[in-house]
Amino acid sequence: MPVRQLPLDLRLRDHSRFDTFHADGNGLAAATLKAMAAGAGERQVFLHGGAGSGKTHLLQAACHEAFAQRRSCAYLPLQELQALDPGAVLDGMEGLELLVLDDLQAVAGQPDWERALFGLINQVRERRGQLLLAARAAPEAIGCRLPDLTSRLGWGPVFRLDQPGDLELKAILQKRAALRGLELSGAVADYLLRHECRELEVLLRLLDRLDLAALAEQRRLTIPFIREQLRRPPGRE
Template sequence: MTTGRQGGNAAPQRQLPLDLRLRDASRFASFYPGGNRLARDAVEALSIGTGITEPQILLHGPAGLGKTHLLQAACHQGHERGEPVAYLPLAELVTAPPLAVLDGLERARLVALDDLDAVVGQGDWDEALFGLLNRLRDGGCRVLLAAAHAPDGLGSRLPDLTSRLAWGPVFRMQAPEEEDLKRILAQRAVLRGLELPEAVAEYLLRHYRRDLVALLELLDRLDLAALAEQRRLTIPFVRDQLARF
């Protein structure tokens, strides 16, 4: 699971159904929306249960576009409001019995199911998810879903599950443009207490993969290298580090 705060030892009335870990940095304030502002605003509204007409949202798109960030931000928000919440990274749970994984989730007020594409169409997962979504809706639970594809592209063998997954708004996450990438890198640098000159950010975009996940991982590595060598992030330093990586 992702690193961060553990919720497994909370008081019984707020007990999380799994050993929940959320990244501390996954907050709405640290999410740069770019072309995903509508999706971000909808997820934030659902996380507090105000201004929504449907209690379920599904986000889809390739990895690295912020789906997990938004699901975890919503869980942070709900948990800090004192609500029982659950975040499940299903790609890490696909080999477990689905009924055991999903049991009791209807007791939560907010449930976030990540990586649906890893389990839909696999074994008994379709039936288990179908039953869970019905129970969550009947119980008035708010639901966040994330997958690589839209509901009709997930390959479910159960048509009713496909329709349940599209019960609420479905958002296709948009890839960031170059200016978005620069702003995201700058925002991550600020969170790490790191100075990232714009010229260095532009150098990274010219000489490294324009994949957000890879760029953020690179920035973390550069930060550690700069700390170890007591150096600032300059173009010569970054060029030397890229040659070593």
């Protein structure tokens, strides 16, 4: 079953590009994936880190870059696909030039998925394809029951992505706001970090919400405006 026939929205996020990734301590991982997306460098790479560490951003950036290079590529978020038949999801993927699998921890411990992934990784390597893999933890810590699968997940370099600190979060928010044509001052960014969850994905969703509200009300992103928006339930802008 080709990816386009899966009953899910598997489109890449347009903003997940290498030039919008705030690399900081993760520069080597980002450079390695960018080279892979162009068909150079490593045959397989495994990324791990907690929520908000940038795994999905980098994986999708690699897909965007691969498509720009006219290479065959697919991005599969296994968290969303885990309830489906692995044979149907993975059929034909071994022939891609670049295969990207996100959230491997979601299917670890499921015998059907583990057997299918074990076979797929072997087939991709036999065909000289490239694999980008990611999970919340390192290969040996995601709960695989099949030892041979664990060893294959670590066949290439394994990068642990650092969580962004407050300064990095502030820079990311300001850069994302600028891409949207918004001005997010340092004081306003600091206010968000003091009053909201410091998880990057949560902050970016909040920025999306504030952008829509500011556009609808023709307002700037000031502290009084944001304070007013935070008092409103989401969806009530």
